[in-house]
Amino acid sequence: MIPRPQKEDFKVISYYLGKIVFGLGLMMLVPLALGLAYKETNPSLDFLISICITLSAGILLTIIGRTERDPNWMHGMVIVSLSWIVAMFLGAIPLHLSGHFKSYLDACFDSMSGFATTGLALVQDLDHISYSHNLWRHLIMFIGGQGIVIIALSFLVRGAAGAFRIYVGEAREEKILPNVISTSRFIWLVSITYLILGTAALAAVAVYEGMPIKNSIFHGVCVFMAAFDTGGFAPQSQNILYYHSFPFEIVTIVIMLLGAINFKLHYAIWSGNKTEIWRNIETITLFITIIATFIITAFGLKQFNTYPEVISFFRKGFYQLVSGHTGTGYMTIYAKQFIKEWGPLALVGVTIAMALGGSSCSTTGGIKTIRIGLIFKAMAQDIRRIILPEAAIVTDKFHHIKDIILDDKHVRSACLITLAYIALYGFGSLVGMCFGYPFLDSLFESTSAAANVGLSCGITVVDMPSLLKITYMFQMWAGRLEFVSVFTLVGFAIAAVKGK
Amino acid sequence: MIKQIIDAIIGISIEVGALLFTMLIALAISWIFTI
DSSP states (O other), X not given: OOOOOOHHHXXXXXXXXXXXXXXXXXXXXXXXXXXXXXXXXHHHHHHHHHHHHHHHHHHHHHHHTOOSOOOOHHHHHHHHHHHHHHHHHHHHHHHHHTTOSSSHHHHHHHHHHHHTTOOOXXXXXXXXXXXXXXXHHHHHHHHHHHOHHXXXXXXXXXXXXXXXXXXXXXXXXXXXXXXHHHHHHHHHHHHHHHHHHHHHHHXXXXXXXXXXXXXXXXXXXXXXXXXXXXXXXXXXXXXXXXXXXXXXXXHHHHHHHHHTXXXXXXXXXXXXXXXXXHHOXXXXXXXXXXXXXXXXXXXXXXXXXXXXXXXXXXXXIIHHHHHHHTTOOOOSSOHHXXXXXXXXXXXXXXXXXXXXXXXXTSSOOSSOHHHHHHXXXXXXXXXXXXXXXXXXXXXXXXXXXXXXXXXXXXXXXXXXXXXXXXXXXXXXXHHHXXXXXXXXXXXXXXXXXXXXXXXXXXXXXXXXXXXXXXXXXXXXXXXXXXXXXXXXXXXXXXXXXXXX | OHXXXXXXXXXXXXXXXXXXXXXXXXXXXXXXXXX
């Protein structure tokens, strides 16, 4: 028998959801300020309307749910999964009001793509969108990459004992510091430090390439936010191809890879643990999988002799690969080139890279390299068990900040999440195929959506079927939250209807 | 405080250096596949 949720459960969820929505409303002040500074009257009004709606919703939810109770594990999971849906609807309001979207569904698609740091986009005439709307597109990537609840934990929830339960719901099971609020603040410290350095580097390159200083800073901020948070939106419709700059591509590769590193690893290295990057199972696996998938992709590109020169091979082949592996989705080619010029093997190489993803507790999506590393370790351990005498005790350990004994529970958890991701990739592919798209194209686009990457082979366009748009939106949401909180929300909804 | 800032600067250098090293290997692979 499933117990039906009590009124108090709904109040706790409403209270914390209200806090998060309120935080989102405050974030909208940033593009509003830019709009006013650039004298963009109509876009500023769009944001004023959106801020009023979002702040009102936040205040209303907080008042309705006013409670002293801390959230339990179930509350935390439900709050997180709901907050991402609510954020999508509210974040889409200014986008829809911009007039650059065919429908509210398309604005919601871009909003979810932004918050989930995916990068698939349905925006129209992007090259003529206002500065403030363009900044909002990138800011939602930054918010989503940091984690929507990180904002609330950092600024709005003070000393709440249940904060950790909300934090975990957002697919971050690792605490960097003993206190989860300090952890959230450290994540901000890393991001802001790299925001300053990355923006300066990108703006300097843009100025060097001949862009006016004002535009260079704007492009630098936007591209940094989308690259570090492994999002993939760009200020121009041609994405990174717009810049036609090798140094700009090198800087974005570094930023994308930095975004794919575990925040816990950043903390260890920044605290003086200099050798951690060479010993950590995540970074070792990330390095091996990047090189391995690049070799597969390179074989595919070689078959078709797509890029006969070394620099173009690196700039097109490796860039797309890193962009896919880190879950960013920045492109230096046109979407259709994947199908027309790359060939199936290269496409499979990038698809595997996208499916694997970056590190846990980073801003990337996908299976995550720590799980891949653990599964391979467990396989090696099992092979040793078979080879060695039956009486031999086989134990293994892995290094992730400290040495940890490889336990069945680690492997079980890694296998379960890996299976769930594979099922999600397959589900999207099936839906794509039902709409008549070829298998490899469907698999590529589905993996890109579910692993929050954003590379597109041309399926994601304004005229794609609405059901496919909704499927990709679901994949982005479930993939970003790593299933547990999504399953909890489903369980909560069933309990609310059928529970006793 | 100063030690923390120095550690952070060294940490950033290590991270960026490691990533540039990865890129160098990728460039070498690109070269192998284009000869």
